Amino acid sequence: MAMAMLIDTSKCTACRGCQVACKQWNDLPAEETHNWGSYQNPERLSATTWKLVTFNEMGAGDALRWFFVPMQCLHCAEASCVSVCPTGAAYHRGDYVLIDQSQCIGCGYCVQACPFGVPHSIPGPDGRHKSTARKCTFCIDRVSSGLLPACAKTCPAGAYTVGERNELIAAGKARVEQLKAKGDANAYLYGEHELGGLQVMMVLRDSPSLYGLPEAPRVATKNVLGQWLSGFVAAGVVAVLPFWLLTKRKNELAAGKGDK
Amino acid sequence: MGELTWATPLFFDLWAAGMAGGAYFAAFLLNLFGLDKERRLLKVATYIGVPLVLLGVVLIIADLGEPLRAFNMYLGLRPQSWEMIPGMGAASLRLWPPSLAIFPISPMSLGGWVLILFTLAGIALIVLFLAESAKAWELQGAVGWGVDVLKALRPITTLIAWAAFGLAILVMAYTGVVLAASSMPLWRATLLLPALFVSSAITTGVAALIIVLGIVKSSEAGMTPLLRSALKVLLIVQLLVLAIFVIWALAAGVAGSLVSGGVGVVFWLGVVVVGLALPLVLEFGVVRAKGGALIMLSPLLVSLGGLLLRATVIVAGQL
Numbered sequence: 071m072a073m074a075m076l077i078d079t080s081k082c083t084a085c086r087g088c089q090v091a092c093k094q095w096n097d098l099p100a101e102e103t104h105n106w107g108s109y110q111n112p113e114r115l116s117a118t119t120w121k122l123v124t125f126n127e128m129g130a131g132d133a134l135r136w137f138f139v140p141m142q143c144l145h146c147a148e149a150s151c152v153s154v155c156p157t158g159a160a161y162h163r164g165d166y167v168l169i170d171q172s173q174c175i176g177c178g179y180c181v182q183a184c185p186f187g188v189p190h191s192i193p194g195p196d197g198r199h200k201s202t203a204r205k206c207t208f209c210i211d212r213v214s215s216g217l218l219p220a221c222a223k224t225c226p227a228g229a230y231t232v233g234e235r236n237e238l239i240a241a242g243k244a245r246v247e248q249l250k251a252k253g254d255a256n257a258y259l260y261g262e263h264e265l266g267g268l269q270v271m272m273v274l275r276d277s278p279s280l281y282g283l284p285e286a287p288r289v290a291t292k293n294v295l296g297q298w299l300s301g302f303v304a305a306g307v308v309a310v311l312p313f314w315l316l317t318k319r320k321n322e323l324a325a326g327k328g329d330k
Numbered sequence: 331m332g333e334l335t336w337a338t339p340l341f342f343d344l345w346a347a348g349m350a351g352g353a354y355f356a357a358f359l360l361n362l363f364g365l366d367k368e369r370r371l372l373k374v375a376t377y378i379g380v381p382l383v384l385l386g387v388v389l390i391i392a393d394l395g396e397p398l399r400a401f402n403m404y405l406g407l408r409p410q411s412w413e414m415i416p417g418m419g420a421a422s423l424r425l426w427p428p429s430l431a432i433f434p435i436s437p438m439s440l441g442g443w444v445l446i447l448f449t450l451a452g453i454a455l456i457v458l459f460l461a462e463s464a465k466a467w468e469l470q471g472a473v474g475w476g477v478d479v480l481k482a483l484r485p486i487t488t489l490i491a492w493a494a495f496g497l498a499i500l501v502m503a504y505t506g507v508v509l510a511a512s513s514m515p516l517w518r519a520t521l522l523l524p525a526l527f528v529s530s531a532i533t534t535g536v537a538a539l540i541i542v543l544g545i546v547k548s549s550e551a552g553m554t555p556l557l558r559s560a561l562k563v564l565l566i567v568q569l570l571v572l573a574i575f576v577i578w579a580l581a582a583g584v585a586g587s588l589v590s591g592g593v594g595v596v597f598w599l600g601v602v603v604v605g606l607a608l609p610l611v612l613e614f615g616v617v618r619a620k621g622g623a624l625i626m627l628s629p630l631l632v633s634l635g636g637l638l639l640r641a642t643v644i645v646a647g648q649l
Contacts (some may be wrong), residue, residue, distance in 0.1 A: 112639050154511060157402040157431055175402050176395015178335040179438050182512040182648070191395050200335070200395035252369055291435050293521070297510040298437075301503025301524030304571065305564035308532050309359055312563035316364035316556065 072165035073213055074235035075222060076242050077140055078273040079281065080249060081229040084094050084109070084123050084138040086228075088221030092121035092142075095209060095220035099193075115141065117193040120206040121221055128280045139272065139281050140221065140229065143167060143188045145207035147266030150290035151180035151189055151203075159202075160189075165235075166208045174202035183290035185265070186283070210267065238271060245273050265289060334648050339393035341641040343386040344505040345534070346525060347445065348636065350382035351501035352535020354452075356560065358495045360553075370489065371539065371553050373459050378542055380452035383501070387445055403442040406431045437511050441504035448501050451494040458487045502531035505640075512571045514647040515584035521645070522575040529571045533564040534636035537629035544626050562613050565632070569606050572639075588646035603633010 074160045092098070101119060103112045110125040126137040151160040159173035160180055169180070169189065180189045180203050189205040209219035217223070220270060222230035240257040249257035254275040261268030265287050278285050357375035360366040387505055391400045406429035433439035447624030461480030509517040517523055540557050579585035609628035 104517055133394065154436045156433060156436050156442055157399075158406065158433060159402070173399075173400045173402055174396065177390075177438060178395070179436075179508070179512075181335045182509075182514055182517075185513040187513075200393070202395050234559070237441060287513075290513055293439075293518070294435065294437060294507065294511045296508045297524050298503060300510075300521045301506055301528045304501065304525035304528040305355065305499045305502065305532075308529055308564065308567060309355075311567055312560040313356065313359040313363060315563070316560055317360075317365055320556075324376060 072235075072269070073167050073208075074165070075219065075270045076231040076233075076238040076273065077270065078229045078231070078242075078245055078274050079137065079139055080254075081227050082123070082138045082140055083227045084125065085226065086123050087224045087226060088140050089119075089123055091220040091224035092206070093119070095212070096120060096159075096207075100249075105127055110199050115188060115190060115205075117190040117201050117204040120204070124282055125189055126280060126282050130276075130280075135276070135280065137274075137276070137281050139283070141186070141188075141282075142221070142270065143208070144186060144261060144265075145206075145208055145269030146264075146289075147268070148289045150183040150185060153289055153291040154179045154183040163210065166210055167269075168210065169203050169205060170203070171202055176200050176202045178203065185287035185290070203240060235267075237270070237284075242271055242273050249254045249273070263327070334618075334645065336393075336644055336648065339389040341637060341644060343393075344387040344527070344638045344640045344644075346382045347501055348387035348390070348505060348531030348635070348640075349534045349538045350379035350386070351448070351498040352500040353533035353538050354379045354535070354649075355381075355502065355532055356536045356539065356557075358491065358498070359507060360556070361491075363537075365556060366553060369459075369491075371557075373537075374542055375493075375539060376452050376455045376459065378538060378589060380449055380500075381601070382538075383445055383449050383452070387449070397453055402431060402433055403439065404446070405429065413544065432569050437504055437507040440500070441508060444497055444500040444504055448494060448497040451497060452488050455487065458483065458490070462487075464559070499528075502528045509643070509647065512647075516588060516643070516647040519582040519584045520575055520578040522571065522578060524577050525569050526566060526643075529564070529568045530636045533561070533568050534633050536561050536564055537632040537636075540629040541626065541633070544629075558613065561629070561632070562610070565606055565610050569610070572602070572606070587649040588642060591649075593642050593646045593649070596638060597646075600638035601635050601642060604631055605638060609635070632647060 075086065093100070098118045098120065101112050101116065106113050108125050108127070110123070112119055115122050115221070121140065124139045124141050126139065128135045128137065145165065145167045147165070149160070149162065151169070152162060152167060155171050156177060156179065157175055158284045159170045159175070161168060161170065176191050178191045181191055189203040191200050191203045193199075193201055209217070212219060218232050222232050231241060239259070239262055242262070246257045248260050256276045258274045258277065259271060260274050260278055260283060261271030274281055353375040354372075357366065357371040361369050361372050366372065369549050394400060431439065432443065440505050458480060461477050462484065464477045503524050506527035510523045511517055536557055540554060540561065543557070574591065576585060579588065587593060609631045612628040612631075
């Protein structure tokens, strides 16, 4: 039975223990970082940072609201990386989304396709060379041995719950009701329905965009037939406009000359 | 500014592949509509198209994180395609039945196949075209015999030429579709990116034909005036498609990184002024009046504009 994860961001203290635990378990090197005006450090996920607590500062009226998201791969059911991958390296293993490191060619398409900006093929901001695309694996090596994912195991704030997805949805909804009762009118369980259901869900105190999450994520290939059609129609229009018209005019000229 | 996962080599690939497809598309239609009955232009388009596409493929492969694994785009070499040889303890690669890596939903997977098939069709056409013009009786032994065989195959030239025409359309379209099937707002917000790249591919393809005809100055150069009048119409079409694309993207609120800032300068000056407006002025006015050295200027500018269009769209999408 695949385990799902529920992250209660209202409990997250942004200690970044999960970020460090992820680096340790997955043997990911440190990155050279710099002060870019936020506690969020490093600035973004990379091929060597698979877990990152994002610090979202949002002005809401007079008040400043500060939201933390322990961001990682959300393991979508309708995963854009899987749908665009040209080699089949990005794939679903049960409910988890993995990138087979022996199959990936490092084209970077999944990097462009993911609505959450999760996979990366450049190892950190100081990295010069592209690699294969890498991201969170849901600690599949730990989970398949009955252990908790490293991030969930280390969280001192009790923000993580790992368990059966239906139970987590129920727990998440109960927590959302609790938050609403306490005054967070827009509290929301992110991931119950998004992209066919996410394996990593989050309890949010306000709307997803304030957390840097897309409100209505769409799978990258949703419009792919329309996009192909756009190219074909353009080719058809251009075939008619200059070339066919040119021919017609030339033939008319030739016919005109013939009459004389 | 985020790091650019897709940068320099990709601009050149999209540009080169588009130009190859566009040149073939234009030449094929001129032949189809009876303006190039001897396929002279089609031959030129094929001769420049195959190297251009191959250049594009080499550039894409070099840009991969793991270039030596590029074959994974084509062959499904999964663990199950390796077999243990009983008693020998070694693994052997099972090559039959072939397990091909084709993922129709992934525009890049389709694009990879399209590039290979277009190249193969182009090579087949080159061989058949060369055989057509070869004087077999002057060639001795196996070569002369081979040419005779190829001449017997002449009827299939038309068939391959049609197949290559279909593939050329796919070659022109796939780059736009690859970008559009992503989560990058500028690329995905409009339905026009593939149309824009296709129109640019045909425009730069015709420009490439004019340039090549101007350089070789062979008997095919008689086609140049025809191509020039096509180029005028194409430039107007492309300007229109680009205008609608920019307006649509502005309306969707995603065009900021393309039309402003450093990329914006390159876009307005390089793509719009140098790549489209200036060649239009040259084609309609100056060239007709003066000719001479300026005659090659507008197709060169059109070609440069096509490269800058791809570069600005790719960079702006990732900002």
